[in-house]
Amino acid sequence: MRLGKLACVVLACVVIAPGCKPKNKRYNLRGQVMAKNAAANEITVKHDDIPGFMAAMTMPYRVKDPGVVQELEPGDIIAAEVVTANDGNDYWLEDVRITDESGRKTAKAPVTPRPLQPGERVLDLPLVNQDGKTIRLDDFRGKAVLLTFIYTRCPMPAFCPRLSSQFAKIHADLAKTPDAYGKTHLLTISFDPKYDTAPVLRRYGLAYLDNDPSGFAHWEFASASPGDLRKLADAFGLVYFEQDNQISHSLDIVLISSKGTIVKYWSNDWTTAELENALRQQAAQSTPATQALGAGRSR
Amino acid sequence: MIRHARCAREWPWLIAVLLLLAGWQTSCGRSRAEQRGRELFELHCAACHEASNLDLKKQPPKLEGLFQSKRLPSGAPATDEQVRKTIVQGIGTMPAFDQRLSDEDVDGLVRYLHQLK
Numbered sequence: 001m002r003l004g005k006l007a008c009v010v011l012a013c014v015v016i017a018p019g020c021k022p023k024n025k026r027y028n029l030r031g032q033v034m035a036k037n038a039a040a041n042e043i044t045v046k047h048d049d050i051p052g053f054m055a056a057m058t059m060p061y062r063v064k065d066p067g068v069v070q071e072l073e074p075g076d077i078i079a080a081e082v083v084t085a086n087d088g089n090d091y092w093l094e095d096v097r098i099t100d101e102s103g104r105k106t107a108k109a110p111v112t113p114r115p116l117q118p119g120e121r122v123l124d125l126p127l128v129n130q131d132g133k134t135i136r137l138d139d140f141r142g143k144a145v146l147l148t149f150i151y152t153r154c155p156m157p158a159f160c161p162r163l164s165s166q167f168a169k170i171h172a173d174l175a176k177t178p179d180a181y182g183k184t185h186l187l188t189i190s191f192d193p194k195y196d197t198a199p200v201l202r203r204y205g206l207a208y209l210d211n212d213p214s215g216f217a218h219w220e221f222a223s224a225s226p227g228d229l230r231k232l233a234d235a236f237g238l239v240y241f242e243q244d245n246q247i248s249h250s251l252d253i254v255l256i257s258s259k260g261t262i263v264k265y266w267s268n269d270w271t272t273a274e275l276e277n278a279l280r281q282q283a284a285q286s287t288p289a290t291q292a293l294g295a296g297r298s299r
Numbered sequence: 300m301i302r303h304a305r306c307a308r309e310w311p312w313l314i315a316v317l318l319l320l321a322g323w324q325t326s327c328g329r330s331r332a333e334q335r336g337r338e339l340f341e342l343h344c345a346a347c348h349e350a351s352n353l354d355l356k357k358q359p360p361k362l363e364g365l366f367q368s369k370r371l372p373s374g375a376p377a378t379d380e381q382v383r384k385t386i387v388q389g390i391g392t393m394p395a396f397d398q399r400l401s402d403e404d405v406d407g408l409v410r411y412l413h414q415l416k
Binding site: 049050051052053054055086087088089152153154155156157158160161162164165166168169195207208 | 341343345346352354359389394398399
């Protein structure tokens with residue numbers, strides 16, 4: 001009889017469980033604060049291995065409790081809980097505790113230069129695309145450009161793979177409306193020029209373009225020299241640094257007008273639909289390359 | 300003679316104890332390797348391959364029973380060499396783990412993937 005009851009309970013659990021909302025997962029984190037961004041309620045942490053979640057690395061985390069970021073300083077050793085939700089698509093820190101603050105006296109926070117403001121012209125620096133061809137941001141005059149940064153070896157599904165997947169969706173949607181397709185361009189620039197050579201970027205791009213190389217005419221993948229990459233990142237307010245073959249970076253997307261000026265930035269918080277709508281709106285207002293002030297080479 | 304006879308009686312016991320010790324050591328070594336393989340999997344693979352609703356162009360395949368079928372999800376033969384190559388070089392939208400995992404780590408992962416059923 002007892003066995004019968006137990007079997008019923010087990011059966012009920014099996015039947016009910018698939019319909020239940022998955023619970024958030026929690027992992028213990030130990031690490032050192034490398035940088036903080038109080039406005040975005042975010043800290044960059046160099047942390048140890050987090051079994052079940054990720055290997056040791058340096059990366060930005062949103063902090064759930066407001067006010068905590070103000071109390072933290074670069075150099076602080078912290079313990080916290082990483083909470084993941086939505087099957088790992090969302091994550092943040094909770095219960096952040098400073099375990100040692102002696103390092104804050106000697107720590108140097110990375111200096112974030114003032115990014116270009118909306119209306120200001122983007123830098124026209126040379127890039128090398130997936131075909132080994134030199135391109136420049138001025139080449140895209142006459143088109144609205146959505147630009148982001150990734151590196152192909154990024155192992156974090158919520159970071160570069162997600163960004164590229166969102167760009168792939170936007171690219172595929174725009175391909176359905178030839179007018180918008182012709183007035184827009186997507187550009188993905190690598191943080192890792194040493195590894196992400198043209199053939200590596202081509203292979204990476206094809207995976208997101210359903211192996212159709214004609215898509216490169218609308219979405220290019222490029223790298224810059226390390227010096228120019230730093231200049232570009234500084235101009236767009238990106239933070240990135242390399243450590244132990246991992247690149248820690250902020251997530252940023254930039255919308256550039258057909259005149260080559262900054263329209264808008266997105267950092268950490270956006271939806272694919274929001275990006276696509278903004279790009280389409282900008283394309284509708286675009287000035288053809290021949291009329292754009294100081295227009296670059298037409299493509 | 301009596302002493303020799305006692306030794307002869309004790310030999311089988313001694314051999315049995317030695318065999319047991321050898322077996323215990325091998326099993327300890329195996330479990331350490333298994334543990335390491337599991338840790339590596341959780342650190343480097345689980346975030347994608349154990350999730351089912353990622354905001355990605357293509358959902359990464361589950362890896363249980365990887366070596367039970369003749370072909371990998373990519374269609375390539377399910378061999379150690381092919382899996383090792385996939386981990387190091389990446390494939391499709393899966394990133395390369397080149398220069399981030401040692402040869403020993405990759406071997407440990409392949410061994411662990413054999414046990415995932």
